[in-house]
Amino acid sequence: MPVYKRGDIWWYDFTVKGERFRGSTGARTKEVAIKLERREYDAALLGNLHKPLTLEEAADLWFTARKAGRKDAVTTARRIKIMLRHIPGATPLADIGARTITEAMNARRFEPIRRGKNAKDTGKLPTNSTINRDLIDSTLRPIMRYAARNLEAKVKDIPWSDLRLAEPRPVVIWFTDDQIAAWAEHMPHWHRPILRFMLRYGVRLKEAFFDFDEAVHDSPAGMDIYTRDRKNGPHVVALLDEDAREMRARIGRARAFNVGRPPEQRLTTPWFREMKDGSLRPIQWRGFQSASDLALDRAKIDARPAHDARHHAATMLLRLSKGDLASVKELLGHEAIQSTMRYAHTSRDDLRAALRHAYATPTTPDAENPNDNNTKKTA
Known part of the structure; x- marks a missing residue:
């Protein structure tokens, strides 16, 4: 049997030219696991299974196993495209380090936001929060963690907290x-x-x-x-x-x-x-x-x-x-x-x-504090 279940995760186990290949697909459904196993099997036939895993390959495997069919799949796919614009997909995963990520984030800071079917330039630059989600929180960090744990890929130890851009303190959001x-x-x-x-x-x-x-x-x-x-x-x-x-x-x-x-x-x-x-x-x-x-x-x-x-x-x-x-x-x-x-x-x-x-103290009739954070500010 090409795939088998261990706990909640499906694993693959096959032999090509006398060499045994086995490992985790990271998938929780058999259908996805079989698809990933066939990809690994084809790579083994071509002698490519032990070649360095690229960022694009890792992203594809992670997305198939963890995001496909979920409610945030479309948003995640869009962020992966943004990530691959700033870090070439052919980059070996093992070569991606703090400097690569920092350069990508700096480039993203000056890339105007585009919206709509025609990707219209809004003239606005992404916020630090958006950059963090595009290049760390929703893409690189989970992709690299998945590759290290489930694909036996070698990845660098990256100081993620140091790389994240500073985000403004959230305000209390309610409308008067x-x-x-x-x-x-x-x-x-x-x-x-x-x-x-x-x-x-x-x-x-x-x-x-x-x-x-x-x-x-x-x-x-x-x-x-x-x-x-x-x-x-x-x-x-x-x-x-x-x-x-x-x-x-x-x-x-x-x-x-x-x-x-x-x-x-x-x-x-x-x-x-x-x-x-x-x-x-x-x-x-x-x-x-x-x-x-x-x-x-x-x-x-x-x-x-x-x-x-x-x-x-x-x-x-x-x-x-x-x-x-x-x-x-x-x-x-x-x-x-x-x-x-x-x-x-x-x-x-x-x-x-x-x-x-x-x-049990009484309410004082003091004027409203103008520096309070009760509402979003009106320009």
Whole structure:
């Protein structure tokens, strides 16, 4: 048998020209393991199995074993392309050291960010956080660790913490009522219900555009929305009664509109725009994202619409629930509480309130501290 399982990992074992080759594929599924074993077998036939492993080969093997089919596969593949632009794919993995990585990071610092299908130059340079993720956290470090542990590759001892660029201290991300009002004011009215939904329930952008025929579970007990599956099962968004009533009305209108229409013209999400002739036009997630970016720019609010709305939802629930981190974890659909702690922030006002409660001191009418970190700053 070319592959066999040891624990959760599949291994390969074969003989070519009297020489035995065996090792770990690093894969947790047989299908992926067989694919990796065939690659190793072909390399052995050509006499290339013991040639130095290149960065591109290691990246391909790591991606196939660890990232293919996962929700972050597309983002990771994009970052691998960025990495290979700055470190040639033919570079032997054993030759990559601190100097190579430093030179690549310096080059990345002056490469403008490109977005969209046509890779349009935005005129903006990547932040230190982006560079760290592109060239260390999401690519080189896990690739080299995987190669050393599972592919028996020789790699240098790299001081990763010394190479990472300094990142700004994270601020507490939540929007004031005035900021939310300004954000909504600069958006078309048909986008505003989506904004309210995301700010309250903290769903990811694409999860907000759920298929109501597949994701909605309505019952006398309440309405639940099942978003895409996560590691620990489907993420369930439990709607409040007032939001459930609005959602039922939206879904009812969408279903009435769909009657007699061909599948390609039917609404699949509860988000739509009513036209002058009474017809309904679906809202796409990219359209909402563009409208949000433009609205935030016009409102002079420095924020990322989907990502920061998720932080806002988590932070507000943490504050309003008096620190119930378990509920915040459930809201965001996280498997580990450590992930939730990166989203749910405590402001200095929250800390003062906790101290006053602990020591039974009265609230003072002092003016708001202008240096507090409660909100994102408005330009």
